[in-house]
Amino acid sequence: MRPVDLEAINRQTAQRLHDGEWDHIIYYVLQSTRFTNLPPIEPALSAKAWKEAGSIPHVVARRMSAFLTAKPATERHTAMRSMVQTAGQLRAQYERAMQFLYDKEWAPRSKLGAALRDHVAALYQTRGHSSDTNLSATYGVHTGLTVIRSMAPPNSIRRVLLIGPGLDWSPRTALNEDAPPQSYQPYALADSLVRLGLARTTSLRIDCVDVNPRVVDHINTFAQGARQLLLRYPRIDDDWNAYFDGLGKATGKRTGDTLEAGKAAAASIRALRMNILTERTAAASYDLAVATNVLLYFDDHQLGLAMANTAHALRAGGFFLHNELRPAIEQWSRELDLPTVHARTVRIDPTRELHDGVVIHRR
Numbered sequence: 001m002r003p004v005d006l007e008a009i010n011r012q013t014a015q016r017l018h019d020g021e022w023d024h025i026i027y028y029v030l031q032s033t034r035f036t037n038l039p040p041i042e043p044a045l046s047a048k049a050w051k052e053a054g055s056i057p058h059v060v061a062r063r064m065s066a067f068l069t070a071k072p073a074t075e076r077h078t079a080m081r082s083m084v085q086t087a088g089q090l091r092a093q094y095e096r097a098m099q100f101l102y103d104k105e106w107a108p109r110s111k112l113g114a115a116l117r118d119h120v121a122a123l124y125q126t127r128g129h130s131s132d133t134n135l136s137a138t139y140g141v142h143t144g145l146t147v148i149r150s151m152a153p154p155n156s157i158r159r160v161l162l163i164g165p166g167l168d169w170s171p172r173t174a175l176n177e178d179a180p181p182q183s184y185q186p187y188a189l190a191d192s193l194v195r196l197g198l199a200r201t202t203s204l205r206i207d208c209v210d211v212n213p214r215v216v217d218h219i220n221t222f223a224q225g226a227r228q229l230l231l232r233y234p235r236i237d238d239d240w241n242a243y244f245d246g247l248g249k250a251t252g253k254r255t256g257d258t259l260e261a262g263k264a265a266a267a268s269i270r271a272l273r274m275n276i277l278t279e280r281t282a283a284a285s286y287d288l289a290v291a292t293n294v295l296l297y298f299d300d301h302q303l304g305l306a307m308a309n310t311a312h313a314l315r316a317g318g319f320f321l322h323n324e325l326r327p328a329i330e331q332w333s334r335e336l337d338l339p340t341v342h343a344r345t346v347r348i349d350p351t352r353e354l355h356d357g358v359v360i361h362r363r
């Protein structure tokens, strides 16, 4: 591995976090219906309109003004409003966010297949860090854990490192404000482990690590509140439906689409601010590490750092479960003595034939 400038990576992470927080604000300004009656604007369409007009479209300016002047009535609006000092800042960040979206969605229209995939992958490796999370990511993790169950003795998972749990905040498309901000992954992971007989709630501890303090604070206060999560999911096939219909029942209480996370399960979860590229936990402390939709933000060199720090955290025989399928994973898994023991894809959206990766390494 080539020499590493940790300070430079920390500075770059801070900049990407800053950009990502602003991306969320811009997507919120464009899509929310809580501070204005104006119709939502799809951000990628706004990027095209902005590029073609060469200036901020009138409808966007009206939404910006409503965002700045309306009395905040939601947790998201209150938090985002407190981050914006001036209208000029909002305009400049709109233009930055739209340039990225234009480059991602419209500029590569002539590219096809692998060329398009490479173009989008390269953009992801420098873009702002999004905290957004989707419940569907928990299905790939559950599928991976069913494979781990065939390799690990019952109740042998006690300490888990969850890298980048995320928080449902303000996505690029389909903002839905029916529910307050939620983080699903830690509670779904605890539930899957108990449901599959891999862990007992009484001896389980999940340490979530994330660079975003908003995510860390949310998880650390969740256990003191009503511990409720609204689970929205489509019906797909028998395995998918069985997983989601049962989600939460091993460690909490399900009433329709609402999950009340169990007190003991919620108490077993804590969050810490940590950069997986530049920081390490104590050696050999975890039986399992999980990271979904995190590794795609790293270039191949940073991917090696993330995998090295994760390998360091795992005890001998411990598992690393993630959803990144690019070739550099294989190269690093060989160099770091973290062999891949299973890899597959699962279907998570039949209407768009969307698949998620499931990759398991064993220390």
Ligand SMILES: C[S@@+](CC[C@H](N)C(=O)[O-])C[C@H]1O[C@@H](n2cnc3c(N)ncnc32)[C@H](O)[C@@H]1O
Binding pocket: 013, 129, 130, 131, 132, 133, 134, 135, 137, 163, 164, 165, 166, 167, 185, 209, 210, 211, 212, 215, 274, 275, 276, 277, 291, 292, 293, 294, 297
């Ligand atoms: C897109 S979200 C994914 C959330 C969730 N894992 C999922 O699959 O839905 C990525 C998360 O990783 C976090 N993250 C990004 N870079 C990180 C790093 N270097 N170290 C730790 N967390 C990081 C982000 O702050 C964010 O919360």
